[in-house]
Amino acid sequence: MRRLWLLLPLLLVACAPKEQRAEPPKALAVAVRVVEAKPGVLERETRVAATLQAERESLVAAGASGRVLRTLEAGSRVKAGEGVVFLDPEPFREALEGARLSLAQAETNLKRAQEAREGNRKALLAQLQAAEAQLQAAKRRYEEGKALLEAGALAPLDLKALEASLHQAQSAYQNAKEALEQLERGEDLRLLALQMEAARLQVRQAERNLKESVIRAPFAGEVVEVFVKEGEFLGTGSRAFRLATTESLIAKLYLPPEKAALITQETPFLLRQNGREAPATLLRKTELPGQSRLVEVVLKPQGALLPGPAEARYREKLAEGFLLPAGALRPEEGRAWVYVVEEGKAKRKPVRLLAQEGDQAAVQGLKPGEKVIYPVPEGLKDGDPVEVVP
Structure with missing residues (x-):
């Protein structure tokens, strides 16, 4: 009788209905965030050394020989025809x-x-x-x-x-x-x-x-530098002073031909000099002779800067495609992959990397508006159920 009581629980379990048996637990959905694939242009800020100089500059020479009687000081503003260096007229x-x-x-x-x-x-x-x-x-x-x-x-x-x-x-x-x-x-x-x-x-x-005894400014501007002093002898053809229109400057920089070819009149430039900034536009491009294979790019500043060295900044186009955070890409098997959300699951999709700049990349192989998982959770696999969270 005692054995019958021991077998009774086992018999009850064996005779229980099948629908009342415990089912294995379902896989939990992975919470992910997504970014929308949008077409755009990936750019990079390029910085190039530039030189600011007067748009019009002249190295004025003496037309006659004589002893210098007096001169104007460097930095003097003069009108066209005004005397700068005066020789002894006697x-x-x-x-x-x-x-x-x-x-x-x-x-x-x-x-x-x-x-x-x-x-x-x-x-x-x-x-x-x-x-x-x-x-x-x-x-x-x-x-x-x-x-x-x-x-x-x-x-x-x-x-x-x-x-x-x-x-x-x-x-x-x-x-x-x-x-x-x-x-x-x-x-x-x-x-x-x-x-x-x-x-x-x-x-x-x-x-x-006698007229050449007064060396005059050929145009209105600023006397940048005077090369003679009072009492010195100045010969015919020797440089006397340098004149420039400092209120009208140009900026020159030099780029390889392939980079210069991408610059157009619509390319915005920014010039920086000693904490000052001024926008600039393209004035002209000129190929330099010789073996340097550089192109001289001349800009027209639109702000108050001074002659001398400066830095030119502009946005250089790298590629045009779908812009994504660089962290959304996964290199596997020698290719780049992303995970997109389709029907509640993560689907691995190959893309072509066009260019990368910093934490942003431009790719091909997506459709506009596709939801790309970013950041990619550790251990995420193709086909894993996912739940998009804000």
Whole structure:
């Protein structure tokens, strides 16, 4: 009887209905957060060394040699045509006075020669006429002598004397004719006229040198640097001062061709200098000759900066695709994967990584609006049930 009581619980369990038996527990859903896949452009902030300089700058040289009398100080604002470096004007004034005296003397010599030419012409013309008359008389006497010689009324020796007189008359006529022709050609007058023009040229040169004794600003701007001091000698062609339009600056930077090609007029730039910031826009791009293979990029600042070094910043486009946090990607099997939520489960999906910058990545292989799990829980597997939480 005692054994029957011991077997009774076992019999009751064996005879119990199947639907009342305990079922195994279901897998718990993993709480996850998600980000929505949205298309966009992944950019990177690029920083490049730049140099700010005047948009218009000139290294002004001396146009004449002389001793420096005085100069303006560096930093002076000047107008176009205003003097900056002043040379001693006295030597230039003395040279001008000497050139004017030489010109006056040359003009006097020419005038005297012109007046003398008229008197000489009358005298030479009279000499030519007299020589011509003597030549005609000598010809007649010689012809008469030949006739007398044939008639036996004149000795041969007397005819020789008449012939000599004829040659002498011909020579005198020729000399008088050449003297008159030389006077008519006016070679002496032309020489004196050339001397007068040379004297006038010296006067103009002396006047120009006197003007060059004041070295002036070619345009309105600021005297950035003066290269001479009072009392020093400044030679022709030597640099005197540097002038710049500091209120209008440009910024120059140098980029590889592939990076410069991505910059357009719409690319925004930011210039930083000693705590100051100023936006800037693209002015032009120029390829540099040689083997450097760099492109000179010139920017136009839109703020108050100073000439000198600066830093240029701009956003460089890296890729265009779906932007995700870099932590949402999982490298497995040599590829990049993400986990998306589909029908309450985590589904592993391959994507193509285009570019990564910091904690953000651009990928291909998703659909707009797909829910990508981020951050990815440790141990999450493909097909695990998930519950999206805010």
